[in-house]
Amino acid sequence: MKKLMYLTIAALTAVACKQEPKDYVTFSGKITNQSSDSLVIGSNTDRNFQKRITVDADGAFSDTLKVVTGGFYVFDGTESTPLYLKNGRDIHLTLDTKQFDETVVYTGSGASANNYLAKKALDQEAIFADETMFMMIKEDFVAKLETIESDFMKNLDEISGLDTAFVANEKKGFDELKKYLLSYQEDKFFLNTVLRKGKNSPKFIAYENNAGGKTSLDDLKGKYVYIDVWATWCGPCIAEIPYLKEVEKAYHGKNIEFVSLSIDEPKDYDKWKTMIKEKELGGIQLLADKAWESEFVKNYRINGIPRFILIDPKGNIITPDAPRPSMKKLKELFGNLSI
DSSP states (O other): OHHHHHHHHHHHHHHHHOOOOOSSEEEEEEEETOOSSEEEEEESSOTTOEEEEEOOTTSEEEEEEOOOSEEEEEEETTEEEEEEEOTTOEEEEEEEGGGTGGGOEEEETTHHHHHHHHHHHHHHHHHHHOHHHHTSOHHHHHHHHHHHHHHHHHHHHHOOSOOHHHHHHHHHHHHHHHHHHHHHHHHHHHHHHTTOTTSBOOOOOSEEETTSSEEOGGGGTTSEEEEEEEOTTOHHHHHHHHHHHHHHHHTTTSSEEEEEEEOOOGGGHHHHHHHHHHTTOOSEEEEOSSGGGOHHHHHTTOOSSSEEEEEOTTSBEEESSOOOTTSHHHHHHHHHTTO
């Protein structure tokens, strides 16, 4: 009888100690050479989802999130890395901001999917950095893409423990990436041929100047012209503003004009004016006449923003896709031109 009682008590204890699955994600980690006091988690599919996580002075952080299973991004200032979240997981991230993408490592439950995403981000970065690839003729480029796809599928299938939904979504995502790369190759080929260095720059004529009156590109001849194509609704554009201000200050009085060309729609006209005032934007602030449909925008094959363009004092193209203000390459380029 006693033996039966002990077995019953043991069984009840086991039931009592059995943990219910967590309905949240635990996300923790350590940032080396931290560049900010917080991280921001954003969703790939829900623009309204945003979670800010405080980073301690020693770079450590920890928080919980209730999520809908899917893709997210971790933002640290202007840098970001992909993240796959599912309730019940306990994920730990370490990285060094001095080599952001190269040092991202995940441990804990759900680490395999996230380490895969971190490696994929590096691989994609390498693809976009390969300028020779995008100068291939269409047939050779398509063949190169097929090789990349084969390697991608092999790597994905070799990773154990991945959710079937995750794998299916990744394969679907690669199909979308292929479509984008084909379009991107067409644009890059165009930029490196039709809009190559030394060609006459497409022009904008009589664009509204926030300071008053109208401004055309020809009005700026005699100086280098660095053009920032942006919009008030563009997050990455807004993130470049502090860096652009620093560059403008550093080159104030030099032989260069800084032009911020907004492609905001007419309905956002007041928002454009207000943002210029509130953020104390400098340089020459212009508004394109037809947003995305403006001739200047179409002639430069601008399909995404921010986009930066550098034109020489004679009105010829130096580069149709210049480095961003946040990139060290910009000041190196200016230095090579003795600006």
